[in-house]
Amino acid sequence: MKTGDQVAPQPSECGGKMVVVVDVSKSFRRTQVLNKVTLRVAKSETVVIIGPSGAGKSTMLRCICQLEEIDCGRIYVDGVLLDGRDQRGKPMRAPKAQLRLLRGEIGMVFQLFNLFPHMSALDNVREALVTVKGMRRIEAQELATAELARVGLADKLESFPAKLSGGQQQRVAIARALAMQPKVMLFDEVTSALDPELVGEVLNVMRALAADGMTMIVVSHEMDFARDVADRVVFMERGNIVEEGPPSKIFASPNEERTRTFLHSVLTR
Amino acid sequence: MGYQWRFDVVWKYLPFILGGLGITFAVSGIGLLIGIVVGLVVAMLRMQRKKWLEIPIMIYQDFFRTTPPLVQLVWVYYCIPVLGGIELSAFWAGTLTLGANTGAFLGEVFRAGLLSIPPGQKEAAKVLGLTYAQTMRRIVLPQAMVRMLPPLGSEVISTIKFSSLVSVIAVTDLLQRAQYMAAVTYRPLEFLTVVAIIYFVITYPFSPLVLWLQRRAGVGDHV
Numbered sequence: 001m002k003t004g005d006q007v008a009p010q011p012s013e014c015g016g017k018m019v020v021v022v023d024v025s026k027s028f029r030r031t032q033v034l035n036k037v038t039l040r041v042a043k044s045e046t047v048v049i050i051g052p053s054g055a056g057k058s059t060m061l062r063c064i065c066q067l068e069e070i071d072c073g074r075i076y077v078d079g080v081l082l083d084g085r086d087q088r089g090k091p092m093r094a095p096k097a098q099l100r101l102l103r104g105e106i107g108m109v110f111q112l113f114n115l116f117p118h119m120s121a122l123d124n125v126r127e128a129l130v131t132v133k134g135m136r137r138i139e140a141q142e143l144a145t146a147e148l149a150r151v152g153l154a155d156k157l158e159s160f161p162a163k164l165s166g167g168q169q170q171r172v173a174i175a176r177a178l179a180m181q182p183k184v185m186l187f188d189e190v191t192s193a194l195d196p197e198l199v200g201e202v203l204n205v206m207r208a209l210a211a212d213g214m215t216m217i218v219v220s221h222e223m224d225f226a227r228d229v230a231d232r233v234v235f236m237e238r239g240n241i242v243e244e245g246p247p248s249k250i251f252a253s254p255n256e257e258r259t260r261t262f263l264h265s266v267l268t269r
Numbered sequence: 270m271g272y273q274w275r276f277d278v279v280w281k282y283l284p285f286i287l288g289g290l291g292i293t294f295a296v297s298g299i300g301l302l303i304g305i306v307v308g309l310v311v312a313m314l315r316m317q318r319k320k321w322l323e324i325p326i327m328i329y330q331d332f333f334r335t336t337p338p339l340v341q342l343v344w345v346y347y348c349i350p351v352l353g354g355i356e357l358s359a360f361w362a363g364t365l366t367l368g369a370n371t372g373a374f375l376g377e378v379f380r381a382g383l384l385s386i387p388p389g390q391k392e393a394a395k396v397l398g399l400t401y402a403q404t405m406r407r408i409v410l411p412q413a414m415v416r417m418l419p420p421l422g423s424e425v426i427s428t429i430k431f432s433s434l435v436s437v438i439a440v441t442d443l444l445q446r447a448q449y450m451a452a453v454t455y456r457p458l459e460f461l462t463v464v465a466i467i468y469f470v471i472t473y474p475f476s477p478l479v480l481w482l483q484r485r486a487g488v489g490d491h492v
Contacts, residue, residue, distance in 0.1 A: 061375075063398050103398040114393035118411050129396035130409060173393075180397065 014076050017045045018215045019064060019184050024073030026059055035239035036073070041184070044213040051236035052262060057219040058193075059237075061186045064217070065108040066099065077106060080185050104132055106137030107185040111192050113169045115161040115176075121148060122157040125176045133180070147175040151205050167198030171205055184215040191222060222242040223243045223266060227251055235259045272458070279459045282450045286464070289446040292360070293471075295397030296442060297432040299364050299424060304371025312383055313405070326376070333373035342366045346418060346438045363435030371428050378424060382417035415486045421478035426472045432470050435469070441468060 014020045019041040034058045040238040041047050049057045062068045064075055065245040066082060069091075074084040080102060084092045094102070116124050125144035129135045135143070149158060151171040161169050170190055177185060187206065191199045203225050210216055210229050220226060226233050227247045235254070244258045254260050278287075284479070311330065314322050335339060346362040348354055394404040436445035446451050446462040451457040 013399075067392055067395065096428035100398050101398065103396055106396065108396040110389060110393065112387075112388075112389055115469065116390065116393070116412075118406055118415075128399060131403050132398040176397070 006240045013074070014079050015040070016043075017041060018045070018078055019217065020074075020076040021064065022074045022076075024060075024063060025071045026056075026063060027067060029073060033239055034063070034070075037236075037239070037241055039234065041215060041217060041243065043215055045231045046210040046214075046216045046218065046229055047234055048220055048230035049234045049236055050220065050226060050262070050266075051242075052221070052238060054238070055236040056239040057236050058188050061108065061188050061219055063219060064153050064184075065106045065186055066103060067108075100132075104128065104180035105183045107174075107182035108178060109170070109185070109187045109190045111189040112171045113161070113166070113193075115173055117161050120158050120160055121153060121164070121172045121175075124161070124172055125179050128176070129179055132148055143179055144175070147179045148172065150178070151175045152201070165198055165206045166194045167201045168193065170194065170202045174202075174205055174209075178209075180250065184217065185209065187216065187218040188217050189221065203211070211246055223251070223263075231266065235262065237262070257259065270379040271349045274459060275456055276459055276463070276487055278456050279450075280309040282454070282464075284350050285460060286443060286446045286450065286460070287467075289441055289443040292440060293429070293432055293444075296360070296367060297363050300367030300371055300432060301397060301428045303365070304375050304424075304428065307368065307372025308379050310373025311372060312379035315376070321323075323469075324414050329369075330373040330376055333370045334377075334467075338366070338370055339434055339437065341370060342393055342434050346413025353373060359435070359438045359440045361438050363432070366429065367428060367431055367435075370431065371424060373423055375421070378417055378420045379413070381420075382413035388411050416482060418479050418483050418486075422475050425475050429472050434475055 013022060017040045019039070021037060021039040023036045024034055025032070025036055035056075037056070037060060039047075039060070043212055049060070053055055059068060062165075063070050064077070070085055072085040073087060074085065075082045080219050081093055081192050082099065082102060086092060093099070108259060113134065115121075116127065119127065122141065123143050125147055126137070126140045129140035130142060133140075143153070145157060153168060153171055153175065156164060156172075158175055160169075161172070164172065174185075174190075190206075194202065199222070203222065204223070206216070206218070207229055216226075217245060218230070220234070221233060230247045232244055233247045233250040235250065235256070235258075236241045237258055243250065243254055243259045250259065255264065290311045311326055315326055317323075342363060346357065346359060347368045349357060349362075390408055390412070391404055399407065433442065433444040435442055436448060439445065444464055447460040449455075451460040454460075
């Protein structure tokens with residue numbers, strides 16, 4: 001690789017997949033969080049990533065949505081190179097302005113919702129449509145209303161986050177990401193901060209999304225959800241993908257001893 | 270033997286004293302404006318966490334926060350012409366000193382306010398594609414401002430009171446005019462008392478104003 005050159009996307013490496021993560025490493029100070037991880041996700045596929053805390057699951061999502069810069073490897077979404085580093089860590093990626101426009105195409109939903117507390121549900125969803133996409137306010141309002149209706153919150157348009165339950169807040173956050181018409185949705189332990197009785201309403205929204213053909217990467221501790229909805233389950237541990245496969249295989253007869261130990265510990269709680 | 274208060278003397282010269290209000294408002298208003306802009310820039314630059322930016326800014330802030338404002342004022346008015354060869358009028362020397370002083374304090378107020386916003390807010394804005402400027406203007410500052418209102422209100426009051434120091438370098442503000450009349454009429458107690466009341470009347474409304482603004486902005490905020 002020539003130093004500093006910008007490298008054209010290499011669609012051959014993507015093989016028509018929607019999200020492609022190749023040999024990605026990431027460390028924080030001395031701690032290696034991702035260790036040459038490779039993951040390919042097809043269009044409309046739902047991948048659920050499971051594993052113990054500290055496995056690098058969240059970091060992987062944060063790298064894909066460009067909240068973290070990777071140390072080396074390459075990340076593509078829909079054939080576009082979002083972040084890439086050669087062996088020596090030299091960046092080789094799309095220009096910044098282009099990257100920002102691509103951000104909306106990667107929907108990210110956080111564990112702690114991260115709604116804007118000074119805005120109503122409607123304004124939370126409308127904000128980026130106006131400031132980023134440059135939509136007219138009326139147009140943005142229509143789209144935002146439709147997205148909130150889609151997650152079952154048509155009657156909460158004017159409510160502020162503090163007046164909503166955790167489950168409702170998380171659904172607003174999903175609507176906010178969906179309004180940007182993303183090509184892929186990333187879910188980072190989105191039900192972990194919810195009271196148990198509120199988990200179902202969020203998972204149902206995600207089920208419907210998967211059924212609609214959305215490409216999804218879900219980090220979750222909800223094993224039932226993984227079993228029902230995932231096309232593929234990925235087990236990560238210590239920055240590595242240990243094993244992946246269809247849920248029927250992973251849950252019934254995993255190849256790796258470590259996968260078995262992990263599943264045993266979470267399923268017999 | 271009791272002191273014979275003679276407020277009628279003050280009453281007679283009240284129009285003359287109040288003629289200094291314009292200067293007082295100009296010095297504190299412009300000083301405050303400079304202070305807010307400087308404070309915001311200082312706070313945002315320090316948030317970048319770059320050593321070469323942070324160190325000079327901290328020296329500036331520490332200088333103005335650890336030395337008496339009166340000394341700063343005299344220093345700027347008398348020393349800068351000698352050292353830098355730049356002539357400043359008394360009015361601008363006073364106003365700029367006040368602005369720099371206020372900026373140093375507000376820098377800390379704003380920084381604390383910005384730091385109090387959870388990082389998840391910036392991350393949410395970033396993944397939606399907002400630029401840094403949009404994130405600040407639409408997401409972070411509106412929330413931080415509400416939290417910064419009480420210390421900001423105190424700083425406004427301080428700035429208005431500090432503006433009276435310019436009387437020392439012969440800017441004809443409220444206090445300077447009152448001191449002049451006090452000297453002429455030998456009635457310092459009366460004039461200073463009345464000046465104190467005038468400052469109270471100007472600055473007091475900021476307390477209920479802050480409370481009102483907070484309550485208004487509190488709609489829909491975290492509880």
